Amino acid sequence: MTAAVVSVADSVASPAPDIRPETPQDAGAIEALLNHAFGPGRFAKASERVREFAPLRLDLSFCAWEGERLVGVVRQSEITVGGHRLIFLGPLAVDAATRRLGAGARLVEVACAAAEAAGFGEVLLVGDPPFFGRLGFSTEATGQILMPGPVDPPRLLLKSLGAAGVTDVLQGAVAAP
Ligand SMILES: CC(C)(COP(=O)(O)OP(=O)(O)OC[C@H]1O[C@@H](n2cnc3c(N)ncnc32)[C@H](O)[C@@H]1OP(=O)(O)O)[C@@H](O)C(=O)NCCC(=O)NCCS
Numbered sequence: 742m743t744a745a746v747v748s749v750a751d752s753v754a755s756p757a758p759d760i761r762p763e764t765p766q767d768a769g770a771i772e773a774l775l776n777h778a779f780g781p782g783r784f785a786k787a788s789e790r791v792r793e794f795a796p797l798r799l800d801l802s803f804c805a806w807e808g809e810r811l812v813g814v815v816r817q818s819e820i821t822v823g824g825h826r827l828i829f830l831g832p833l834a835v836d837a838a839t840r841r842l843g844a845g846a847r848l849v850e851v852a853c854a855a856a857e858a859a860g861f862g863e864v865l866l867v868g869d870p871p872f873f874g875r876l877g878f879s880t881e882a883t884g885q886i887l888m889p890g891p892v893d894p895p896r897l898l899l900k901s902l903g904a905a906g907v908t909d910v911l912q913g914a915v916a917a918p
Contacts, residue, residue: 758805758806758807758812758813758839758844759805759806760803760804760805760806760813760847760848760851761803761804761806762799762800762802762803762804762855763799763802763803763804763814763816764799765799767804767811767814770804770811771804771811771814771816773811774811774812774813774814774834774836775814775832775834777836777837778832778834778835778836778837779832779834783832786867787867787888787889787890787891787892788829788831788832788866788867790888790889790890791818791820791829791888791889791915792818792829792831794889794916794917795818795819795820795829795915795917795918796818796819796917796918797816797817797818798817798818798819798828798859800855800859801817801828801852801855801856801859802814802815802816802817802852803815803848803851803852803855805835805839805844805847805848807839810836811836812835812836812838812839812844813834813835813836813839813844813845813848814832814833814834814848815830815831815832815833815848815849815851815852816830816831816832816833817829817830817831817852817855817856817864819918820865820915820916820917820918821915821916821917821918822865822886822911822912822913822914822915822916823911823912823913824913825911826861826918827861827862827863827864827865827911828856828861828863828864828865829864829865829866829915830849830852830853830864830865830866831866831867831868833845833848833849833868835848845872846875846876849873849876850876852864853876853877853900853902856902857902857903861902862901862902862903863882863899863900863901863902863911864878864899864900864902865883865886865897865898865899865915866878866897866898866899867888867892867896867897867898868896868898869896870895870896870898873898873900874898876900877900878898878899878900879898879899879900880894880895880897880898880899881899882899882901882911883897883898883899883911885911885912885913886899886911886912886913886915887913887914887915888915889914889915899911
């Protein structure tokens with residue numbers, strides 16, 4: 742597959758990070774960034790219970806780079822809900838020194854576009870509604886979705902991709918594909 746290279750923001754003073762698909766060689770830098778961003782509570786999250794069984798889609802996961810320095814990451818895994826295949830987004834993190842420049846939003850947009858191009862109709866995640874609401878995620882269709890651990894319902898968010906979403910019938914436990 743040809744690596745997509747996407748400029749993050751038009752208006753930042755520093756050079757915009759390049760966003761490229763994750764590769765196996767990126768794993769060490771990603772671990773360090775995630776540990777720093779989430780701290781010791783990282784693995785206590787309900788999302789981690791999903792990631793224990795959901796296969797990572799490396800081709801739908803992206804890194805933001807400033808030169809040789811990893812400044813952001815978004816990962817996506819494949820899941821099913823009621824037998825329907827969809828994408829579970831996360832973790833998402835941007836290096837503290839690079840925040841509020843648009844990299845987080847751009848990573849989510851690139852990840853969703855890649856999921857849509859791969860034929861998926863929805864992206865599910867657990868996250869902060871003020872941030873993800875601006876990117877098209879809502880609780881509208883998540884009321885019947887059961888996570889494998891406790892989740893504050895307003896934080897379980899879904900985005901329909903394109904016109905092909907079937908979000909009104911998503912019902913059941915989040916499971917492996
Ligand atoms: C969340 C995160 C990825 C955002 O990255 P970013 O590159 O700063 O994001 P953007 O520049 O695209 O957007 C920044 C905007 O989102 C807001 N924002 C950031 N995190 C937010 C949050 N958790 N809740 C609400 N708003 C948030 C900022 O205040 C800023 O708003 P503004 O544009 O009005 O100033 C980054 O803050 C991060 O890595 N946080 C730690 C890990 C984390 O919480 N990940 C998300 C899990 S829900």
